[in-house]
Amino acid sequence: MSRTRAVAAVSVVSALGLVVGCGSSDGGGTGGGKKDGKVTITMGLFGVMGFKETGLLDKYMKEHPDVVIKADVAGDEQTYYTALQTHLAAGSGLKDIQGIEIGRAKELSDTQQDKFVDLAGAAGTDHFLPWKQSQVTTEDKKVIGLGTDIGPMAVCYRKDLFEQAGLPTDRDEVAKLWEGDWSKYVDAGKKFKQKSKADKVAFMDSSSGLFNAMIYGDSQQFYDKQGELIYGTNPVVKNAWKLASEAATSDLTAKLRQFQPGWDPGLANSTFATTVCPAWMLAHISEKAGPANKGKWDVAKAPKGANWGGSFLGVMEKSPVKKEAQELVAWLTAPEQQAYLFEKIGNFPSSQKALEMPEVVDAKSDYFAGAPIGQIFGDAAKEIPDEQVLGRKDGTIKDIFSQGLTLIEAQNKTPDEAWKTTDKRIEKAAG
């Protein structure tokens, strides 16, 4: 009898324990801390930011034996950002250092600035491109992150497929094909399609790549400086939509979505001849297209300079190792490290000083037929508008536009129908 009582008591206590256990929060720690003279710094990253992959973190730990860095890398930025939002809202589960993608920069600096450490005026951080820094600066001049890379754009093309189609193969002549105007790029595609002997090869991978390249060449895309949605009237967006849907309806695309299933095998099996490529995409192309296609790819200047992507690193206000985390962020984004990352994986520096370093200026890519990528992307970076207006839902709206273009490309909708659907969806997502 006493046994049943004991069991009953235990089960009641454990049941209550479960509830209490769930109710109590951890006070919002960030995972890092100091223990036995060792400092642990945790990082939340996404995609291929390169710090872990190229051994930079290991190098830092070697130079600072009392520091341990634990970095979590999420493959998909959408998943990463959703988790970050949840953690910010709950005030727990955050890392000491969190990566911020450019499409989310505005939303975070508008709604979550209190949760980030102000990095304005931090020692040795006055070397960034002014427009890069301004993207994470709040109205009262608080800086919530330091820039990692930027995404100046060029056109990556296949020399062998161009030759088959009777187009020039030299990168300067190729650049002349579409110099100054994206519509000439589409015209070149039409020529390619007429003369190409391989009828299973499309001129470009997706119309959304072209769309992105066109809109990011201007200082305003979806929002104006006051934060109002202007995509519906902005001529830049309208023109980009028109040209991208023209490419889609003229059957110039392989109907793929970048970074989605089918795109990687498309690179490996050569189902398209060009793709608009920001600097950070080179690493992906060379990895997925594989050694078999080495030297067949080349890089040519885009009709107009534009910036696609680029990230930041922010430090959380709740971190118990704020000071150490700031030092790490400053080191990771310092000119030397940015130049190193560019050499290693092609992430283009956002630091003005790094842009002048010989490692960057003279960089050539073996995989892309020895293309002088330092020069090409450096020139493109100079053409990037000095001011770039970001909006709160930039990332989401960009996704909705590429789905809108898929409607034309793969679902046989007319451009008008697709625009109406896109318009409605943006209203739902951003309204």
Place this chain on the structure above:
Amino acid sequence: MAISTSTSPDGAPAAAPPDGTGTGAERQRRRTLLHRLDLHGAPYAFVAPFFVVFAAFSFYPLIYTSWISLHRVELSTLNVMEWVGFDNYTALWEDDRFWNALLNTITIGVLSTVPQLMMALGLAHLLNYQLRGSTFFRVAALTPYATSVGAAALVFTMLFERDFGMINWMLSLVGIDNIDFENNKWAAQTAISTIVIWRWTGYNALLYLAAMQAIPRDRYEAAAIDGASRWQQFLKVTVPGIRATIVFTIVLSTIGATQLFGEPLIFGQGPNGITGGADNQYQTLGLLLYEEGWKNYQMGRAATVAWAMFLLLIVVFAVQQVVKRVLARRA
């Protein structure tokens, strides 16, 4: 009712000890109380863990969700809530994405449930024969169920890939052109149903098999003596014999189909998975909830979808009960 040792048969209190101190009586009474608590309280204590967990993880979220659904609130600023009454519900009612998702949930549900239960029935019938290594086959039937949704969906996504997928390759051998499984509505829904069918057929087959084994052998013998063929035995003895189990699996599958989420999400991958295709061609209610909550970050609207799904399940359940009762009355 408990029989207490401290009460005499006539209900009078037990005699106090001869020395008459009274402490013994008090101790006795306390013991009686504990004893009754033990008998009456213990069962409640034993079931308490479930109900406490249920209250914390199911009931409280349910109530909280309904509260949120009456507000406009974003994920990044959960503490800022703006009261909007039933606006979210009326907006959902007028939203064609909701009706599209509802229809897709039903079509994918039917496309996956009906063949799945049919195949499970056939498979169970085969496993019910005396065969060598039957344990192996029974375990094998259950392996797909033990595979994670993610892994299964990823493999099937590769099989159904447009340019280099194995299924299109096999179709090309018989002269069928590449099918764009993702962008064609019915092809996409069929592909997703395939994943569901693959995962759940074995599970349902084992449920049927268990029920079949409870059917008395002599019924089959009697049927055989009457000259019934195998097929007739299946129809006239097996199926009526496991009717209750069939109803049970239908209820389970319906609930599963209503909540369909992982398969289409991974089938599409990236932004297209969240919206169920560029044209929402395979967006289920579960995906719509996810899109509102974790892409648009509108928690109020997501909560509204969750409640709509909950109410829908209740309606489906009620309809099933009515059908069952009508059928029973007819029989």
